Amino acid sequence: MIHSVDMTDSPEHHRQRSEFIRGMVQRTECALAGRSLREQPPKTIIQFWHDLQNLPPDVEECIASWARWQEVGFKHVLFDEFTARSYIRTSLGRRYEQAFDRCYHPAMQADYFRLCYLSVEGGFYVDADDVCIGSHIDWLFEDTRLKVHPLCYDIATASMVSTASFLTAETFTPNWIFYFNNNPLIAARRHPVIQLALQRSTEALENSIDGALPEIQATTGPGILSRTIFELGVTSGTIEREVVVLRDWDLFAISKWPLSYRNDRRNWRHSNQKAI
Template sequence: MPSRIDMTDGPEHHRQRSEFIRGLVQRSDTKASLNDRYEQAPPKTIVQFWHDLGELPADIKECIATWARWATSGYTHRLFDEDSAREFIREALDARHEDAFERCYHPAMQADYFRLCYLFVEGGLYVDADDVCVSTEIDSLFDDGRLKVQPLCYDVASGAMVNTARFLSVDAYEPSWIFYVNNNPLIASKRHPIIERALQRATDLLQDADGSVLPEIQTTTGPGNLSRSIFERGAESAEADGELVVLRDWESFAVSRWPLSHRNDARNWRLSNQQRFRRGEN
């Protein structure tokens, strides 16, 4: 656990966060003790989101089908769009969360925020619509209720992601590396404290944002928000170690399909970060 935590959002906080997640990712004891609270498995539900199902791209539909097929094997597959996600939030949470969802100005941001809402309320597996399931089994993802996340590492010096096998090696390190976790996939039991913290932080940031400036997606609702929530939970609670599982082998379950039709237009959040999105922009 980090000492003398810097909770301000400055360089030292980012460094401590990266070092903390590096410790989680590279530790040799990959099976941390299971907190009794998480012995019960999450529901066998696969949840996905695409903002406009009336204009679902054919290539995204193909990706989604690789997850929907698990409905014949005892799983429930739920596909939401902007309208049904808003309705879920309205009925399951409160006006504050609905208002925060309304402030999500891009489909990727809506997906980020909705997955936190859904998993907090119901639990299950959330996976992005552009991931393709390549595994012949997914039962092991549901073996207990701990939060399961995919580790990532970015090299600032080269401006590129670090190969997973390389950064997972114990003691692998470069000063320019940033360790963090993805918010895809997310697997957890309902009301998981890390999901709760990430949802609360995203809600606060969305509601507190200056109306004249659109908040940055990654740090507000995406992997940056989740990584910070994990770090701060670990700093305050000795139980955090038993609440989390790092999926070092996620690529054996799913791969992100590339290229896809939406990656070169406004539907790609990297091209539209802090820019207002409107349906039909492609």
């Protein structure tokens, strides 16, 4: 239990955030969804690729694994940089469009756009390089809670920890950092976590010095989402009535490796805080 919470973006804040998320991930009991006036997420699958005129064939194959759900009544929408900017301008206004324009990398654009779209419309956002291997999808839309995928990074080995290894407390080491991925995100429209994450991300982009390239994860990606869930959690005490941890996501979808774009500047890991 966290008694004194550091709300600045300090090493102590990061430690407390990791511990809080570890508690959510490794807790065996599951809180029931609280009563909510929100509607369930619409059965819409949303994806983004910045340049659809130059869509890599291997990424197109990944997208097709999600587009196939249209055959059973789901809607699939694919945005690029142009249509995403137009959507943001029309749905949220000039302030958010200007924030989007500060996203200097396609991955950052995708990060920010998903928060914008889900805040307004709700639905199921999944990255274009994920492949759906599941045979049932309705369970993702069953209630109004935000559904997020947990991740864990081992500082000692500089590598990700397999999901099966970190779901229970028995294998924990102090070198592990727990956080939530921003892929996938399944949310009802106007979900408080998404709305606050969008607000925080917008402010971070606005506050970045002109010409500076802010760190992607912390500004628009998993960092801003994890921070939002943590801070809402410690102030409300009821975050598990608003958030569901997808402990078995790896049985439903996989991130495909290798893909052609991962070896060039389109891979955000090669371009973080660098101009393309």
